[in-house]
Amino acid sequence: MKGRNETESARADRNFVELLQGSRVAVTGVQVLFAFLLTVPFSPGFERLGEGDRRLFYVALVSAALASICYIAPATQHRVLFRQGLKETLVRRSNRYGIAAALALSVSMTAATMLVVDFLFHSAIAMVTAAIVALVAAWAWFGQPALDRNRPPEDGGGTDSPS
Known part of the structure; x- marks a missing residue:
């Protein structure tokens, strides 16, 4: 027992639940961004984008997809590995997926912001x-x-703190 007077198993369970709770907020935002990006090529103004902006859109779309995959992975892996005695492994892995997802989300948000502002102002702004x-x-x-x-x-x- 460490820190909170709980067993290793109880600590792993609590850590996993806390990781999933933290992901719930982010995954909703990622999925909204991803869904929006999936509709953009079908809008009338998309054909006006130049090659550079299309590449920027590609970066935003793919990184949103990767963020979504990484945020969803812990819950899916928990289902696949249910009752296999691998909760501590899931906690460590879920932490890494969360960090990867946040990195991918930051890339997607940055690319999407740049694309929209470039579309609006065509400038260094x-x-x-x-x-x-x-x-x-x-x-x-x-x-x-x-x-x-x-x-x-x-x-x-x-x-x-999971590794």
């Missing part, structure tokens, strides 16, 4: 806006937590 989106996502999702990993735990625990 698109690049600046996309850079701001990318930097804010990088800081909020990766930079700040990376700095916190080097701090001592506030609750004296430290056993709940």
Whole structure:
């Protein structure tokens, strides 16, 4: 038993539930973005996009698909591996999928933002806006937590962070 006076199995169960809860918010956003991107090529203005913007759209679409796959993977793997005694493996793997999904989502959001702003203004505003989106996502999702990993735990625990 560690930290919260719970068994390893109970801790793995709790960690997995917490990971899934965190993914629920993100997966909805990813699926809305992905669904929207799937409709864009069928809209009348899409044919006006140049080759560069079509490539940018491709990056946004594929990275949204990858983010969706990564966010859905833990729940699907849990179903496939149900009662196999691999919960700790699922926790570690789910954490990695969540990080990969957030990275793919940040790429998709950045590309989609750049595409829309470029469509609206045809200028450097698109690049600046996309850079701001990318930097804010990088800081909020990766930079700040990376700095916190080097701090001592506030609750004296430290056993709940999946690898």
